[in-house]
Amino acid sequence: MRKNLGILGLLVAVFVLTAALEPNFLTAYNLQNTLRWTGLFGIISIGAAFVIITGGIDLSTGSVIALVGVLTPMMLVGAEWPLALVLLMVVALLLVLGLLHGILVTKLSLQPFVVTLCGLLFYRGLARWISGDQTQGFGAAFEGLRQLAIGRIVITDSFGLPIPFVVMVGLALIAGAVLNYTVWGRYMLALGHSEEAARYSGINTDRMIILAYIIAVMTAGLGGLLFALDVNSVQPAVHGNFYELYAIAAAVLGGCSLRGGEGSILGVVIGAAVLRLLYNAINILGISTQLEFAIIGAVILIGVIADEFVRRVTSSRQVHRAA
Amino acid sequence: MRKNLGILGLLVAVFVLTAALEPNFLTAYNLQNTLRWTGLFGIISIGAAFVIITGGIDLSTGSVIALVGVLTPMMLVGAEWPLALVLLMVVALLLVLGLLHGILVTKLSLQPFVVTLCGLLFYRGLARWISGDQTQGFGAAFEGLRQLAIGRIVITDSFGLPIPFVVMVGLALIAGAVLNYTVWGRYMLALGHSEEAARYSGINTDRMIILAYIIAVMTAGLGGLLFALDVNSVQPAVHGNFYELYAIAAAVLGGCSLRGGEGSILGVVIGAAVLRLLYNAINILGISTQLEFAIIGAVILIGVIADEFVRRVTSSRQVHRAA
């Protein structure tokens, strides 16, 4: 918790500032939307965090999102296969992809950046080729299924919790528990610090790394399904472009070190929330979209710099206390 | 040299295969084009390699290319400033950006991935904002300057060496010399292996890292200028998107390890050539553009896997010889 104070402060600051400048920000409608987007991006960021914690990186997220987003409607609407079969096929595909990433990284000792960069290129090409570059969507059918992405759990008349957000919270709880209270989480943190030392401790590091890549691809796939259901219109060439960078940015903002071995799920979720909130703030304050990227870049930088200062101050204070 | 055999083999394989399948591939016109593109991408890849060798990464390349591509025509054509002044300003700007990256990475010990990711976002936003999202170009003026990008040094009637390729070769020679024959190159390699041990040996590691980031931004800027002169119309929102990934991919294909400490400039240049050759091959063989990404992803993967096998075989052969 203490480690996430910096990023939490940033979240509160952006929130309060936006609310003060634009009252419409606090409408139930807007808050719901922001929560829904936070849920969607939070899901993929949690998966990214696992890989980062083991000292790897996953650049394929955006392309996996595109691939799932193209395949699911093609199978459901185009080929009219039953839902259960389609889901089974998607899960099987994701498992294979995650396994592949993991095996290439461990057994062939290829660099994670390279393996997943190839994934980024390959799956995007695959999605474009399979669909013939045609936009895919569920049309007006599958309204029920689409509730998974656009539905909400009603709380008051006007406000409800969007389902993607609820899914994300559930996922975060599980992920947090795995990371902090199970041996597997401990193994991942350990091998993130030093794979060699972890292996010398008798940990099956390969298996844990493969597991992390599977988790990342699975959450990307889950995110991809929800994104597709939400947007309901998937352009194979652009859908999910750069999403891996958002996921990684959220994880890093949330305290994951790309050197591995460090990270908290709560932080990652807050990180994703900050990013989404920023997007929302820029649009709702009517700031030129041209500045969108610039502002987000600047805020991430400010966030990590602030974090670094907090760390330096607290660590020097600790020393003083110890003396 | 021996280390680059794998990637050289890949280059030859793609070359021979394409030439066999499509005779037009060997026309002077096509070879010139491929060389020009290789030059352009090679330039930015060499810069990326320096950062990678010190154990860092530069994700801002594409956005720096966009920023330079937008600013130069705006100052030259829009504001009608003299060429020398414009070049001076661009160089000064690039120096500042490189310095900034380096200082954030060293003095504030932020993660290179994060710093340059913020750069990626920020410079892109800046380019879009300054230009108001308007496409920028040199129009019909500056034909002379544009020869830097589209001109060639005539060799025979029909064939000439494109100037960007010549520039790249020059840059590669300098870079190779710096890396292998100067203390600075040695220091970069050393600190890429272990920054701490390098510092204990009395190396000013911060200064060397900053230098690497400056080199990366400068080559990205040079590349950006040439790209802008070449396409002569720069759309701020998309110009140079993903080019950092190509630069990194070329460096990695060429034998740079993202863990730092390893890399050869010759390899990087061959890596860039492989990527450009692939693009050319896909187009000239009339393969669907939708498959472009998939093919490139697959070939990079095959390249690094082959490389890994070559390494394993040669190292086990050494063992047998020793025994």
Added chain:
Amino acid sequence: APGDESADRPLVGYVTNGIASFWTIAQQGAEDAADTLDVEVSVLMPPDGPAGQRRMVQDLLARGASGIAISPSDPANQAGLLSEIARSAHLITHDSDAPESERLVYVGMDNYEAGRMCGRLLKEALPGGGSVVLFIGLLGQLNADLRRQGVIDELMDRPSDSSRRDPVDEIIGNDRYTILDTRVDQFDFARAKGQAEDAMARYPDLDAMIGLFVYNPVQILEAVREAGKLDEITIVGFDEDEATLQGIRQGTIAGTIVQNPYRYGYESVRILAALARGDQSVIPESEFIDIPARSITSANVDEFEAELKLLIGQ
């Protein structure tokens, strides 16, 4: 609609389907209309297709926009989003239509028809027929697909049917014209240029190149000029990039099909402003405000440029 309580300066939204210089001209029109009619306009250009549109529309609604003009990337699948707009604001479409939705009016042209016009331009410039390669930024977006199909159908002399789709990787031909390929560049100008070069390398006897997105004719022209094939290859294109117009003036480009993005922007905001103030009369019976595409060739290029300069106030 709830937007009716006419505030002093109602807010209206103008959402594009991407970022392009084409859209900045439309932005000019939208902002001019907003100034004249005293409304506030927010022009939003999503960098990432439908997903970005959705996000931006929702933010507009949250800000209490009284009306939104949108160029839907993918109307068939965006029904939900469009009805979400229609529930709380006036919805109109521009540039690309969504006839099935509850939109009040469509401001724009018929992209399929524009594609056919482009085909006719080529037929005039290259009456004897020949081999053709198409260049386009992105497929899968309705107006892009329609444009491409229009060109193909015109060259193949087929009857009009905007629902037809020819696959990308097949050679299409009749006794006069052969369409060898469609190359997609994803808005990467450098790649667009490279693809034009590669097409010439692959087909040394190529007769014509058609650029379907605003920058395509420019990049084609660059590549053809550098290859020294200006006399051999006929170029036609879309939109009014300065370099394209210049090429037409110099005779290196045969012609281009221009839309009128300024009017798209202006008309959209004019209608939304009137609606915001309760004036329903701006909606014609046909629910279509036609801003027809025009063919620009060397015959009318100077006239057109003068007109354009006047509009964007240069």
Added chain:
Amino acid sequence: MIPEPPGYAPAVSPAPFLEVHRLTKRFPGTLALSGVDLRVHPGEVIAVIGENGAGKSTLMKILAGVLAADEGAIELDGQAAQLASVRQATDLGIALIHQELSLLVNLSVAANLFLGREPNKAGWMDKSRMHTDSVRLLEKVGLNIDPGNPVSTLTIGQRQLVEVARALAMDARLLIMDEPTSSLSAQEVDTLFGVIGELKAKDVAVLYVSHRLTEVEAIADRVVVLRDGEVTGRLTGREIVRRKMVRCMVGRDIARTHTRMKRKPGEVVLNVDRLQYGVGRHSSLSFSIRAGEIVGLAGLVGSGRSTLLRTLFGIESRTGGTIWMNGQAVRPGSPQNAIAAGMGLVPEDRASQGILLNMETRPNISLGALHRHLIWKGWLNRPWERQASRTMISQLGIRGVRDGKLARLLSGGNQQKVVLGKWLLLAPKVLLLDEPTRGIDLAAKREIYQVIEELAGRGMAIMLASSEMEELLALAERVLVMHQWGMAGELAADELSEESIMHLATGHKARA
């Protein structure tokens, strides 16, 4: 080669726990083990000794499942056993304490103690049990620290004790210790021997690797000597005396005591005036060293010796005071300033601070002095570099190593010599040595002592921080003793003895 005598069986137990037959291991360019036989019975302590690079660590790693042997058979309890992974070896009851520290410094001590074997139910860790067990284990090895602290806050010595505790946690039947005491001072070594005694009583077998022959004399039931991958001697009981061990190791006698050369100290080179260091510590140190002097720095584990040296060298920031070199104040802030002023530091943590493991030997040796020998501007002088590394390799007796070999593949002792060579090339006026012979074999140690003496003879001032009492007594002309980051006192040549040093190091006031 000397085979294991067939009839040998100690009185403790009739059946051996572990039997190794004709074990062979090759590395590129090296035959690390060649037909090694070994038999280990429950409850016996076998010391494995040998020069640097003899193959001791390789043998231990094979037994612990880290490396696979090329040839040979391993039997456990009389049955052929596969030791293909660390996990398998631990499950069969074999635990290894690595020579190079292998702790995860960002994780807590408790997490490290149980890494890979956390008490858990269906994957869920029992954190409270880990905590209480940790306290018990740390107590056993004499460490009084909170198991919740990250390992990064511990000194090298403390970390070594944590490694021992971790091995104890495994409840192994065979405990392998690869130089467990290389950073420990006499007090901690005593604690460790106590622990080993308890293990023996519980029928646990111990394989003990060390270069400190006094320790071997004190603890071993049997000794196995390796040289160039072959067993060259097996000693039992009364045979375990220093002279015999040395003879088996190096094939000749080496004098026990090092003969000190006569020198005349020169001018004061290094003068430290009221130095304050370590954020939040309140100590103020003043001392000076003359040219040609060898000054020892003694203290218990964690007394602040290493931090002091790092501060002098500019790695750690000082909070007050001045450091004078030849009458000029040294600018703080970076090692470059210290080097420019004429200092050099051979750091304590070889693997992360001393050597670039993935670089070849030659650039490692030349790294510090490169900039003094340029051809022009920044251009490397490669012929000089080649020459210099060759010279150092022969001068320091780095045996069997070509300068193209990756540093990682050198034995620990040879790595240490490479680091020393790097600083010798730079010829500093003041050389700070932090545990310079950690993990170095006897013969090499003598050679290094010789080098140090010669350097001092040529007028270099040397500050030697060491945990090894013998070393301090052999080399230092006077010794500064630290206690809890402060100077407890100074002992002149005639006051020097093990007792007097320990007296000060444990916090007693200097005798009047």
